[in-house]
Amino acid sequence: MTDPAMTGPATTGPATADEIVRIEGLTKTYGAVRAVDDVSLSIPRGAFLTLLGASGSGKTTILMSIAGFVQPSAGRIVVAGRDITHVPANKRGLGMVFQGYALFPHMSVGDNVGFPLRVRGGKRAVDRDRVAQALALVQMDHLIDRMPDALSGGQQQRVALARALVFNPAILLLDEPLSALDKKLRADLQWELKELHHKIGTTFIYVTHDQDEALSMSDNIVILRDGRIEQSGAPGTLYHRPASRFVADFLGKSNFIPGTAAPDPSGGITVTTRGGQLLSKALADDEAAPAGPCLMALRPENITVTHTPLEGHNTVEGTITGVSFFGADHQIMIETPALGPVTARSHALRGAVAPDTGARVCVNWRPGDWRAVADR
């Protein structure tokens, strides 16, 4: 279910050369609630790893355990070969960007960024050049004397980043750093963060509940659900090869169509739905091997809506019940007698069919464009 490269064994094993963080059997309980339930992770040096999940999924608790603000109930955390499970937060040497930035409101930008240097060696040790460099890294060096409340949200976010990086930590923890920003600014900063990651090569551990953010920035994503790892892997893998209904639904949208699978003489499988038998397809090696009842996940963008059936596609007929215009594309709701309601997405101009409510249309998809997933 999970990417073998991403998960270490629950027992202590030898650290691989490029592993910087290893989490073993991490568990955190609050009374009867298991916020994090036996999570094990291995993070390679220089990675951009995203912990993705809804609120309450345990992603923040994991991050706070790494940072040292949450004392785990069980398990251990190893950073660069050193067990830091019981090391106080201020001795861990990690950089962190907080949700809402947590800039010191009574200090100027320069003093904020100089803080990690100051606490490591007194006021004298604050090297203005290093502060300026760190600020230059995020294009904020011109505002070094401003107070935080005189900065915009995006600027504050950059200062928080500079502050977390000024002492060259090996790992940077980011706790939903972009959640307070508006949509457009968020997109810009996502891009900049990714650039920055490339430039400095520090390991980023990033927490978010925003799937787009996770998909666009990360090298690796760990999807959490109810304190456990649901699936982890590279963004493309997770998107195209979700293991479960949950992941398929969480990353992007999917139509889920129940059916019954049977092996096909050609080595693939066929699925029989309420509307009839689909064309056979080859099964991916990590795909749930369905026999009997199965769930077919079909992404809206893989559906082509036409007036006549397309060659080599699975096709069912239906009636458009509603159309929403999104600028770049349309979302089309189609009621099909065979599969029930189906959502399709089509490019606004290239759609083969003028999406009019009430029109009778064909819903087409290629045999390989669906995936069997576990129903959980």
Added chain:
Amino acid sequence: MTSREEKYLELKRAHAAGRMDRRSFLRRAGALGIVPLVIPAHMRPAFANAEELVVVNWGGPAEAAYMNAFGEPFTEETGIPVFIDGTGPSVGRIRAMVEANAVVWDVCDSGVAGAINLGPGGYLEPIDYSIVSAERCRPEFVWEHGIGNYLFCNVLTYNTEAFEEAPTTWADMWDVEKFPGGRTMRRNVLGGVMESALQAAGVAKEDVYDTLGTADGRALAFEKLEELKPHTLYWSSASESQQLYRTGEVTIGNIWHTRSRGLRNDSNGQFTWTWNQGQLTAGAWLVPRGNPAGAEAAMRFIAVAQEPENQVLLLEVMGNGPINPEAAALVPEELRADDPGQPENYDLMLADSEAFYSEYYDEVQERYLELIS
């Protein structure tokens, strides 16, 4: 003003001045068609309309004692209940009350200074000597707006357990080496304060007021008071003065003999006093102008308080010296030692000088307040 009202006011004046008895006043007022609101239908004496008579004194045990000696006999005679208020009728309070037009006291247990200072200012009802008897009081304490009610003294009072040898003079009170501990004196210059200071400085009893009559003499007194200030707590209520001894904060001081007596009796003699160099004065009954129960009721009360038996009763309970010469003879043997009016005690003390205080009270009081605050 209508002539009818004028006639009524004339009647009222005549009645108030005693030229007309109550019955004829009411009849003739009724003939004018005016029935004064305060008068009920039945024919009780006017003052008996008062719901109650408020007598204000200095609180503590004096409340019960006054009730016993004066209040109950008065109620028996007139049917008017008496309430004893222990707030302490200081001159300032009486003035404030009259100026505020909110007089709630009927008879005040004040002092010489009050009678002299407040009377001319129009703050007091004149004493009605047709009800109150001028003969039943030592003549030096009979004034137009007040009359003496009992003798009392400011005496040297001390804790017998605090010292090896009993102090006898004000000079001893100023001797903080030989007689260690806290001192106390009144927070008002009317308490033999300057007199004690001068005697402590060596001025003879007879020369005290002559000396105080000079600026240098007054300066000397204040110098002595300043000298003792670091050791002194100033009492404002009589109960407070007793409290200071009981809690041990004070071992020696100048307080009223009535309160010394209370201390002595409650402590089986741990505290006591000496009459020597005491400051003798009299309390005075004053009636604030416009008192709620009416002047007549107040005068009746004062008259009741003049009864020799009642005065001896108060001496017995509180130690206040009878001021009615008739009463002095009634004092039983065992109470003579506590009666400041008996010659053997009287002669040891210095009597307040009315002349001095009427001339210098404002000045020295002001200076004293500045000194202690």
Added chain:
Amino acid sequence: MRGRITFTRGLALCAAWTIVAFMVLPMLVVVPVSFTDTYYLSMPQEALSLQHYQNFFQNPRWLTAIWQSTLIALGATAIAVGLGTLCAIGCWRIASGTSDMVRLIMLAPIIVPQIVQALAFYRVWIDFGLIDSYTGVILAHSMIGLPYVVITVSAALSNFDVRLEQAARNLGASMAQTVALVILPRIWPGVASGAVFVFILSFDEIVTVLFITSRRIQTLPKMIWDGIQEHLDPTIAVVAVIFTLVVGVIVVIDQLLRARAAAVAARKP
């Protein structure tokens, strides 16, 4: 987040407990003193005695004082709560510079020193003929209590969605109906909390009472004041114990009210 116990924090906690002990010490000390078997202030010498409790509950002057204080406090509370609540609602809804100014003016009785206001009441109450009267004391106390009602009600209103008021008006309710049917039901815990505050304030007020009353009005604080000044007798310790118990109950009630105020006002429709 609070987990780490460092030396500094441990030290601070110890110090804090010491200071809290200093704060409650005077409340605790009156308890044994009130049970003393002597006639003066002291710890019980040979046995515990209820004599001072008996004295308190049988002395008509103490009982009258309680009654008078209660009556005055109730009157002052009624006036202050009535005026203050309406004023706070008005200012909240008007929400302009002028109404902010009004709210600031309403704070005057908190800012003016007690002795100054006592002198002021005394001076003017003479002219108004209110010296030593229930009306006089009730009026004075209601003025002193007014700002506290304005504050608590304003706080309750700050959590209140102004659109509810707009909706009510839009649906045809008059201002009076809006206040009575929409606003008050949602801010009542704040109003009640203000009422408790004024009640206690009035019940406890001494400085103004010393100036504007003399003989007729004998409130409980006045009795205590005289008692402390004159004969420190253990009956005052009894009063102190009863006061402490009552205040304890009131604090609990008030805290519940405040919690409720926040909950009621913040509850989404």
Added chain:
Amino acid sequence: MMRSQTAPYWWLVVPALAALGVFYLYPVAQVLWLSVTEPAPGLGNYTTLYESQTVRNVIWRTTWISLVTTVFTVTLGYVVAYALAQVGRRTLVIMLFAVLMTLWLSVLIRAFSWVVLLQTNGLVNQALIAIGLIDRPLPLLRNELGVIIGMVHFMLPLAILPMYANMSGLDRRVMQAADVLGARSWQAFWWVWFPMSRPGIIVATLLVFVFSLGFFVTPAILGGGRVMMLSEYISFQFQETLRWGQATMLASTLLLGVLAVLAVATRFIDMKRLFGARG
């Protein structure tokens, strides 16, 4: 555009405003007015301020005692507020209950309790003698020490509550940021927590100082007439001499002093927040 809609609401405001005007502001104005008209128009009464050594002493003593009280109260209160902001819920409830009890309990009762504790034969002296620390009672009452103890006790809740409110409103993540960026606990406290709690300290300082300046009951009882502060002096002077001019002059001086302190303070804080009238 809202004018027509909100205009009727002035009818809710007017009664309170009118009552306050007639029964409070007018009397206070009378005090100010009398101070410059009684007994003769002019500033004659105010000459006492520099002519009378006694008045100068009283004002100086009032200021000094208020300052000392403020320093002690705010320092001790800060420790409690800090603890309140750190402890778990159960401890918080207990501590807060103690603080609120102190706030609400009658000032007279508290002064009385301190008399019981501090007088010469009081419990503190008895206890100290019993354990052999001293052999003569210490003078704890009727002096500045007694007054300051009583005043600090009275003012503590007034200092703790605004400081606690400020601290509990602080962004915890900022403290975590200091922590994770490597600050030791004392560094995190002095460089981050303390500066951020400054607004609470300013409010507490101001409240305590202003209330101390005009404080009457506790100094009058615990000072026993020997530590006369301005309020008691006004009352004493007035009751003994009934000179309206002098009394109102001193009262006006006190009021103007308090207003001056507040005026200076508005440069640092929002007055409305100070007295909780935030709408």
